[in-house]
Amino acid sequence: MREAALLSVRGLAAHFVTRAGTLRAVDGVDLDLASGEVLGLVGESGCGKTVLALSLMRLVEPPGRLVAGSITFDGNDVTAMDTRTITRLRGRGMGMIFQQPRTSLDPVIRIGNQIAEPLISHAGMSRAAAAREAIALLEAVGIPGAEAKARAYPHELSGGQAQRVMIAIALALKPRLLIADEPTTSLDVTVQAQILALLRERCRALGTALILVTHDIGVVAQLADRVAVMYAGRIVEQGPVGDIFAAPAHPYTQGLLQSAPVLGRRRERLAAIEGNIPDLSRPIPGCAFAPRCDHRPTMGERCDREMPPALAVTPAHAARCWRLATP
Amino acid sequence: MSAAASLPTSRLAWVLDRLWHNRSARIGGGIIAIILLCAAFAPWIAPHDPMAIDTLRRLEPPSAEHWLGTDEVGRDLASRLIHGTRYFVLICLITTVIAGVIGTVLGLISGAGPLIADAVIMRFVDVLLAFPTILLVLAVIAILGPSLTTAMVAVGIGNIPGYARLVRSAALTIRREEYVEAARALGASELGIIFGTVLPNIVSPLVVYTSYAMPLAALAAAALSFLGLGAQPPAPEWGAMLVNARSFLFTAWWAVAAPGLAIFAAILGLNLLGNALRDVLDPRDA
Numbered sequence: 299m300r301e302a303a304l305l306s307v308r309g310l311a312a313h314f315v316t317r318a319g320t321l322r323a324v325d326g327v328d329l330d331l332a333s334g335e336v337l338g339l340v341g342e343s344g345c346g347k348t349v350l351a352l353s354l355m356r357l358v359e360p361p362g363r364l365v366a367g368s369i370t371f372d373g374n375d376v377t378a379m380d381t382r383t384i385t386r387l388r389g390r391g392m393g394m395i396f397q398q399p400r401t402s403l404d405p406v407i408r409i410g411n412q413i414a415e416p417l418i419s420h421a422g423m424s425r426a427a428a429a430r431e432a433i434a435l436l437e438a439v440g441i442p443g444a445e446a447k448a449r450a451y452p453h454e455l456s457g458g459q460a461q462r463v464m465i466a467i468a469l470a471l472k473p474r475l476l477i478a479d480e481p482t483t484s485l486d487v488t489v490q491a492q493i494l495a496l497l498r499e500r501c502r503a504l505g506t507a508l509i510l511v512t513h514d515i516g517v518v519a520q521l522a523d524r525v526a527v528m529y530a531g532r533i534v535e536q537g538p539v540g541d542i543f544a545a546p547a548h549p550y551t552q553g554l555l556q557s558a559p560v561l562g563r564r565r566e567r568l569a570a571i572e573g574n575i576p577d578l579s580r581p582i583p584g585c586a587f588a589p590r591c592d593h594r595p596t597m598g599e600r601c602d603r604e605m606p607p608a609l610a611v612t613p614a615h616a617a618r619c620w621r622l623a624t625p
Numbered sequence: 626m627s628a629a630a631s632l633p634t635s636r637l638a639w640v641l642d643r644l645w646h647n648r649s650a651r652i653g654g655g656i657i658a659i660i661l662l663c664a665a666f667a668p669w670i671a672p673h674d675p676m677a678i679d680t681l682r683r684l685e686p687p688s689a690e691h692w693l694g695t696d697e698v699g700r701d702l703a704s705r706l707i708h709g710t711r712y713f714v715l716i717c718l719i720t721t722v723i724a725g726v727i728g729t730v731l732g733l734i735s736g737a738g739p740l741i742a743d744a745v746i747m748r749f750v751d752v753l754l755a756f757p758t759i760l761l762v763l764a765v766i767a768i769l770g771p772s773l774t775t776a777m778v779a780v781g782i783g784n785i786p787g788y789a790r791l792v793r794s795a796a797l798t799i800r801r802e803e804y805v806e807a808a809r810a811l812g813a814s815e816l817g818i819i820f821g822t823v824l825p826n827i828v829s830p831l832v833v834y835t836s837y838a839m840p841l842a843a844l845a846a847a848a849l850s851f852l853g854l855g856a857q858p859p860a861p862e863w864g865a866m867l868v869n870a871r872s873f874l875f876t877a878w879w880a881v882a883a884p885g886l887a888i889f890a891a892i893l894g895l896n897l898l899g900n901a902l903r904d905v906l907d908p909r910d911a
Contacts, residue, residue: 355810381815389812402807406636406825415821416811451636467811 303370304474304507305331305354310367311531312346312353319579323349323362325531328608333474336501336508338518338539340554341528344575347511350528351477354509355392356384372474389416393468393506397480399460403452409463410436410448416470435466439496458489465493465500472504479511494521515558519543527551530576530586536608537615547617549591585618593621643905650905653897656890663710673701675708675861684877694879696870702883705861709884712862713843713891716777720842721835723781728788729824729831735789736796737819747793750786758783762845766854773862776855780845784838791834795827802826829906836899840892847888863888 307329314321323346331337341347352358354369356376369376371391379387388394396402404412413435414428423431429448436444439462452460461481468476478497482490498521501508510521518525518539525542527535527550535548546552553571573590576582588594588601600620609622644650663670672692679699687694693702735746753761765779799805800823808822849855850864858865863884870880 357806357810385812385814387812388810394807394810396803396807396810398803401803404804404808404822404826406828415813419817420812464807471812 303330304333304335304372305329306368306370307354308368308370310350310353310369311365312349312358312362313365314362316361321579322531322581323578324353325578327367327528327531327533329526329533329536331475331507331509334502334505334507336498336510336521336523338522338525339509339511339528340513340515340518340525342513342554342575344578345528346531346578347513347528348479351394351479351509351511354477355388355394357388357394386420389473390420390471391473392475392477393471393473394477394479395461395464395468395481397483399464399481399484400452400455400457402464403455403460405452408449408451409455413448413463413467413470416467420471431470432466435470436463439463439466439500440492441466456489457485458493461485461493462496465497469500469504469506473506475507475509476501477509477511480513481510482517483512483514490517497521515554527554530582531578532586532618533608534587534619535615535617537611537617541612541615545611547611547615547622548587548619549593549621550587551617553590585620597621640905644901647901647904649897650901653894653899653901656894657898660710660713660891660894663707664714667708667711671701671704671707673704675700675704676859677701684873684880686877687879693883694877696866696880697873697877700859702866702880705866706863706883706887708861709863709866709887710891712773712856712860716773716780716846717839717843717895719777720781720784720846721839723778724784724788724838724842725831725835727781728785729792731785732789732792733796733819733823736793737800737823738815743793746789750789753782753786758845762849763854766849771854771857773850773856773860776846776849780842780849783845784842787838788831788834791830792827795830796823799823799826833899833903833906836895836902840895840899843895844888844892863891 307327310324310327310329311322312324314323325346327350339347339350349358349362353364354376356364356379358364364377367377371387376384376387403409410429410432413432414425417423417428417431418425433444433448436448441447441459441462452463455463481497482493485493494517497508497510500506510518512518522539525535525537525539526533527542527548529550535542535546535551542551543555546555550571553569556569557571571590576586576589584600584602584604585591585606591601594601597620606618606620606623608616608618610616611622644654677700679695682691682695682699683697685691685695685699691701691703693706696702696705731746731750735743756764762779762783765782766775769775769778805818805822808818813821846855847862847864847867850862851868853868856862856865858869866884867881867888870877870884874881
């Protein structure tokens with residue numbers, strides 16, 4: 299059923315080495331993505347999901363550094379690429395869009411030119427052809443009056459329009475993978491749904507795989523084929539969206555789902571997960587979620603001492619929790 | 626271009642529109658426009674040959690034939706002033722291009738390039754800054770010998786540190802902007818980011834700084850000529866004219882006043898235009 303992996307990440311670790319200590323933002327991530335698949339990467343603020351997204355494109359900047367692991371994209375090892383190769387990969391192989399669409403656009407360059415630029419420099423189009431293509435791309439992302447809007451500057455756009463333009467730029471070269479880092483967080487709720495629908499539609503049309511980084515589990519339910527839940531720099535649960543929502547195996551995922559409001563279900567208060575994410579600058583020998591886990595008291599000391607491996611719930615669904623180990 | 630409040634279509638049109646509505650921009654722009662016209666059409670505008678010596682009519686006061694009088698060897702002062710605009714424009718352009726281009730490139734590499742380049746370039750700039758500018762300029766002239774070209778090169782080099790510092794700090798800010806990260810994510814090379822993304826975003830401070838630096842550079846070049854280290858007589862350069870006429874200050878004041886006022890007006894024009902540009906491009910200072 300699943301095609302050969304487009305992206306395969308093994309044991310990836312990105313650390314930030316500062317004078318105050320080493321922050322393990324991403325610490326041993328395994329991840330697979332098939333062609334055209336939509337993966338929701340969920341986690342709360344500070345769990346390392348943005349750093350992971352940047353790591354995939356080798357965009358982590360000093361003091362951050364990839365310290366271990368491998369990233370295989372389309373059969374090529376991304377971690378071993380030289381600067382020229384990785385530059386070619388970005389934009390052509392992988393695209394990325396960010397949380398703040400308006401600050402992600404260059405304020406002094408007309409948006410038509412910003413869309414055309416990668417077409418000229420990466421795809422070798424002529425200036426005129428790229429300008430025509432830019433207008434077509436603006437139309438494809440649902441910008442009304444595309445021809446006039448191509449001459450606009452970013453400050454003349456609304457947030458939603460700016461994100462549409464970012465999507466047009468990121469998909470201009472028809473990359474095989476698009477990484478969207480909280481693409482709708484800064485937008486109005488009404489616009490969010492439109493942008494998400496647009497993302498899904500464009501990615502499907504181009505056969506582009508999508509990694510959707512978000513803290514909004516509702517967005518994931520709407521859009522993703524598969525879900526990866528991230529906690530303290532690790533992926534604690536990974537599986538098909540239906541399985542995760544129907545039968546979350548990791549206590550953290552269970553907590554996340556309970557803390558999300560569900561339409562039609564009235565409750566006095568939303569359940570919150572007690573406590574805070576752990577300090578990532580200290581090595582955590584065991585399960586990072588143990589201090590906040592409801593099951594910790596009944597599970598014993600193994601949770602504190604040993605990091606649980608990814609244990610299979612079903613063949614496609616795995617979680618890092620000792621409760622899944624046969625007792 | 627009408628004064629109606631129409632929506633300007635481009636940033637340049639917007640800037641020009643704002644300048645048009647600014648009084649000091651109009652006055653300064655007017656002076657600069659006159660100078661540029663004189664420089665472009667000097668041979669046709671000037672009533673006499675600026676180099677023609679007429680020993681019978683030395684140090685004559687202003688008259689119908691010689692509007693501003695004559696100098697100590699009977700050359701027509703008005704014609705010499707008009708031809709002098711060419712030197713002025715040339716000095717402004719050359720010094721600014723030398724300082725601006727080299728300083729900007731150094732600043733860009735320093736602010737947006739690798740750290741090692743930053744360290745090397747900034748130490749070099751520190752060395753330049755350690756000398757008083759005039760001493761630096763005199764040193765360059767001492768090495769290359771006094772001439773107008775040398776003076777322009779020297780003043781240009783003297784202005785490199787200012788540009789480099791300014792561009793570096795602006796580039797450091799821009800480099801952290803999200804759109805730079807976005808450009809990188811979309812496959813822009815480091816060189817592409819420096820010249821394609823960072824440079825266009827620091828044009829405003831560059832223009833503003835140039836509006837400070839250009840009149841100072843022109844003044845410095847005129848001062849060098851006055852000291853005999855720049856344009857050499859008999860060239861009708863204003864600073865050089867001033868030094869020649871200085872000995873006859875009490876007998877022929879017009880020979881001193883003419884080039885002196887020309888320098889004053891030209892610098893005033895540049896400064897007025899620069900002030901207005903600053904107001905338009907840099908609203909924080911307004």
